Amino acid sequence: MFEKRLLAAAGKSIRTLYSQDFDLSRLTIEKTKKEIEGDYTLVVFPLLKLSRKNPEQTACELGEALMKELPEISTFKVIKGFLNLVLADDYWLGFLGSNFSKEDFGFSLVTRDEKVVLEYSSPNTNKPLHLGHIRNNLLGYSLSQILKATGYPVVKVNLVNDRGIHICKSMLAYARWGEGETPESSGIKGDKLIGKYYVLFDKKYKEEIKDLMEKGLTADEAALQSPLLLEAREILRKWEAHDPETVQLWKMMNGWAYKGFTETYKRLGVDFDHIYYESETYLLGKDLVLAGVENGALRQRDDGSIWIDLTSEGLDEKLLLRSDGTSVYMTQDLGTAQLRYDEYHPSQMIYVVGNEQNYHFDVLKRALLKLNKPYASRIFHLSYGMVELPEGKMKSREGTVVDADDLMEEMYSTAADMTRELGKASDFPAKEAEKLFEMIGLGALKYYILKVDPKKNMLFDPKESIDFNGNTGPFIQYTFARISSLITKAVSLQIPIVPGLPLSDYSLLPSEKETIKLLMSFPHVLQQSADELNPAIVANYVYELAKTFNQFYQEIPVLKEENPGLRQLRIRLSVFTASVIRKSLQLLGIGTPERM
RNA sequence: GGUCCCGUAGCUCAGUUGGAUAGAGCAACAGCCUUCUAAGCUGUGGGUCGCGCGUUCGAAUCGCGCCGGGAUCACCA
Known part of the structure; x- marks a missing residue:
């Protein structure tokens, strides 16, 4: 260096x-x-x-x-x-010559011992995935790629929230008004069908509250006395008591949800090495909490509830176990942290979770510290900002959520329309064309979301997200496709691309040199994005690279250059750029089309 | 109210961890296809980096205080 x-x-x-x-x-x-x-x-x-x-x-x-x-x-x-x-130009030429054909340029060759457990996605099974989940999933998947590229073995985990009162609400609404409807009978995707009943519950619940209030109850009283809510609680109780009928309904409906999620994940291009289910982990953590009382780290109140006192650290007291001995969310997270530590002994445990849970993770970390857990300091909350729409926040109850499946479909069809409008890909076989539209549509979506610093709130403007010009995914993909066809042409013209052939004595033009400099900085960029757990660094870099290369491509002949040495130099520059674009986009989970 | 995050061009975002005249894209306007893919390239206009004070050779960047926006502070998850 x-x-x-x-x-x-x-x-x-x-x-x-x-x-x-x-x-x-x-x-x-x-x-x-x-x-x-x-x-x-x-x-x-x-x-x-x-x-x-x-x-x-x-x-x-x-x-x-x-x-x-x-x-x-x-x-x-x-x-x-x-x-x-x-x-001296020889310095840059030397770098180009010895690296342009390295498939692994910038990627770590050694794999470290220290595993990283990376949790992301973590959906609820009572409604389908939306735009907020998309940001979460894209960040999580991209980070896994980036960490792997820098030599960390990554275990991607998903903690599915498949139990709790919200699931019981969907179950109740379905049992009462579902009339045996199934995804097959209705043709509705499983997760969407469950979401439908969750919304239905909410509607009926609100009606009930309204009726109760007309009978003279206050809003709070009505909310607590609503027969529907009481019944949902009863279902939760039955579920926890393993009531066969309840468990059977729960299993069936969750099965629909998983099937739906699996489709969404597949299209989004994300996957997991290990899926945890809350129904299997929600009882974990009690032992940790009780042990904490034993050794004096935690305090039990007279009513039996257990608390952690963080007032000396500027936080509040926080409940870790209810007075009736049942778990809260925090209890479970303490337990699953221990579980992951026992299973993988990771050097880092990363949680991709929205910034509304900053406080929760702060407490989680401090609680584990107080319990003297060795892994407390290895916990890292990758806190990302909210996705807002031009008309404001997404509200599921007001129907302003952007559904993940709908969004992907829209990106696809926009890509298809746009491509046809430009008169491109007309000679593609139908299947090829579909693959291309998918790659471009999702590329646009993924890049649009990943180019923004994760910790910042971001605005999702539908009009802007389907723009394929300028600082966008398709712009970068297009640069790659042009280079690919250039290389194809070079091969068909039988112009040799020989690694190891020394280059010297050419004076570099500004855009050539700029491109080489950017290529040289790729390893550093990758490392930085891994250190900061920030895919946006890679995203902004690859845009800069594509832009700089386009400038070169536009003004300087490559294959048409008659001096064989110069031509060789420019071909190498193109090959190298294509390779780094492909790797960068791969780190973002974005595909690179050979033609477009 | 306490804690945390954010505030950069009309809009969406960068800004290499304190360096030079603060950069891209979109939108607007003007050019470039008989030549390796024009989803491209070139140019023009657009800024009190929320405000103030401080630290220093030097501040969008660090500190303090305001102003504005957001999140969170449940025997919810």
Whole structure:
């Protein structure tokens, strides 16, 4: 890595120039801004106290010294306190020549011992997946790809929330008004069918409350006394008591939900290594909590409920076990954390969960810390922001949710329309065309969502999301497709692409050099996105790469270049770019079409 | 009210962890296809980086205080 050698050389030069050591961490080396001539820039302001000269003089003498140390530096330019180093074209050509055909460029070759358990998706089985889940799933899947590429064995897990009062509501509505309807009989996808009854419950429940209030009850009293709600609670009680009839209905309806989810996941392109079901884990964690009382970390109140006191850390007291001995959400999460630790001994346990649960995860971590669990510090909550619509927040009750399946279908048909409108893919066999539309439509959706910093709230504008021009997925896919067809043409013209053939003595044009620089930074970008658990870094990078390559492609001939050496150089540049685009998009879960 | 997050062009977003004249896309306008795919490229206009004070050679970036928006603080999940 040139930056490291440059830093070392700078240290040495400073020592000889000023006969003093200098804390190199105070020295910044960065890529030179585009508008300015140079490749790397060293900021010399921090050196002024040592040199006792003005910024220009200091930069000049350091530049002279560095040129003697590093042969790659061909010249340098000084602007104010900025030492801009220009590297010889041979340096860039050498990098291109020795890396363009490496299939694994940027990816880690070694696999570490430390596993990462990555939880994402975690749906409720009482309603279908919507746009919010899409962001969650895309982030989770992309992160798994990024972490794998940087050498971590990743275990993708999904904790399905398949029990609880909300499921019982759907069950009750179905039992009462369902008339034996099934996905097969109605032609409605399983998860949608369950969602229908969940909505129906809510409607009937509201009517009931309204009636009760007309009889003089307050809103709170009515909400608690509603016979429908009481009956749903009774179903929950029966379920927990393993009542056969209740369990049978529950199994049947959950089966519909899973089947529906599986379809959605498949189309979205996400998958899991291990699926946990809350119905199997919801009793976990009690032992942990009771043990905490034993050793004094937790406090039991007179009514039997168990609490953790975090007031000294600026938080509140939080319930960990109800007075009747039953679990709350937190109890279960304590238990499943232990379960995962026992099963995988991971170095990191990542939870992709929305930022409305920041407080919950804060408490979870501190509670495990208090219980002296070794894995407490390995928990990381990847908190992502909400997805909002132009008309505001999504509200399931007001019917403003964007359904995941509908959205994907719409992306598909928009891609199909757009492609036909442009007169492309007219010679594709039907199956090929379908695959292409799917790839483009989902590429647009995935890129639109992943390009935004996960922690920020984002706006989902339907009009904008189906735009295929500019900073979009299809733009990047298109760049890839053009390179692919260029390479195909090169092969058919029998132009050899020979790895290892040295290139030298060509003077690089600006857009060629820019592209090479970007390609060179790919490993660093990948590492950074892994460190920060942030796919948006890769997304923004690959857009920049495609944009820069397009500039090159537009203005400079490749196959039409008559000088064989130059032609070779440009073919390599194209091959390399295509490879890095493909890998970057793969990290985002986006496909790359050979033609489009 | 307490805690946490966010505020950058009309809109959607970047900004390499403190560096130079703050960048892209969309939208608007003007150009470029007889030449490797025009889902492309080039150009023009568009900014009090929410406001103020501080830290320093240097602040969109760090600290403090305001203003505005959001999340959360259940014997819910």
